[in-house]
Amino acid sequence: MPQPWENPDRVKPLMRQRWEQLTFLHWPVDPEVVQRRLPAGLTADTHGGTAWVGLVPFRMEGIGLPRGPAVPYLGSFYETNVRTYVRGPAGPGVWFDSLDIDRAMPVAVARLAYGLPYMWAKMAMRVDGDRITYECARRRPHGLRPTSRVTIRVGDPIPNRELAPVDVFLTARWRLYAPLRGRLVVAPIDHPPWPLHAATVEALDDELVAAGGYPQPTGEPLVLFSPGVPVVAGWPTRLRKGAA
Numbered sequence: 001m002p003q004p005w006e007n008p009d010r011v012k013p014l015m016r017q018r019w020e021q022l023t024f025l026h027w028p029v030d031p032e033v034v035q036r037r038l039p040a041g042l043t044a045d046t047h048g049g050t051a052w053v054g055l056v057p058f059r060m061e062g063i064g065l066p067r068g069p070a071v072p073y074l075g076s077f078y079e080t081n082v083r084t085y086v087r088g089p090a091g092p093g094v095w096f097d098s099l100d101i102d103r104a105m106p107v108a109v110a111r112l113a114y115g116l117p118y119m120w121a122k123m124a125m126r127v128d129g130d131r132i133t134y135e136c137a138r139r140r141p142h143g144l145r146p147t148s149r150v151t152i153r154v155g156d157p158i159p160n161r162e163l164a165p166v167d168v169f170l171t172a173r174w175r176l177y178a179p180l181r182g183r184l185v186v187a188p189i190d191h192p193p194w195p196l197h198a199a200t201v202e203a204l205d206d207e208l209v210a211a212g213g214y215p216q217p218t219g220e221p222l223v224l225f226s227p228g229v230p231v232v233a234g235w236p237t238r239l240r241k242g243a244a
Contacts, residue, residue: 115180
């Protein structure tokens with residue numbers, strides 16, 4: 001029987017990739033704030049009576065088709081997501097408010113393929129022992145150009161059996177929802193269980209969460225780090241109107 005951190009579904013692959021040196025930073029948020037931002041068919045998913053907004057910086061590596069080599073140069077880049085958690089017709093999933101990356105071409109491709117709100121940004125990541133710094137400065141769309149700078153210190157591994165329920169709730173997500181050409185779509189995501197570490201924030205100066213439409217976070221975030229996992233992204237499927 002699958003454990004709560006394991007995907008129970010089979011995924012027909014569209015592309016493969018790796019997510020590496022990934023940090024989850026999460027803050028609680030009023031579910032009504034999330035719900036106002038969602039399209040019809042989705043509801044804010046909650047844990048302990050609260051919704052959550054996440055800031056997730058990492059390095060994307062080796063995007064490619066299910067078979068064959070990865071795409072050179074354009075298939076690897078830095079990325080920072082602002083995301084929240086929802087329930088929809090296909091089950092619980094992720095809703096992305098923004099996805100900043102430092103390659104212009106994949107922005108256009110991802111917007112066309114999945115309808116996700118990708119942005120072109122100037123980004124960097126520096127690793128110094130157990131300390132990692134992520135930097136992001138949005139280039140486009142023009143207008144508001146938020147920035148983000150996060151430094152974390154990676155701690156000890158957390159065995160799966162010791163994960164808190166909220167850790168599983170925030171990280172064990174097997175599908176994304178997105179608005180593609182005026183219709184809500186769902187796409188499955190598959191990867192092994194996250195190898196998670198405890199982590200602490202040493203510096204945080206972020207404008208991306210507020211630019212995503214949320215109140216400026218206050219208080220210390222819940223932080224987790226993962227060295228990474230191989231990922232398979234499945235084909236997006238349109239959901240029929242009124243499915244929820």
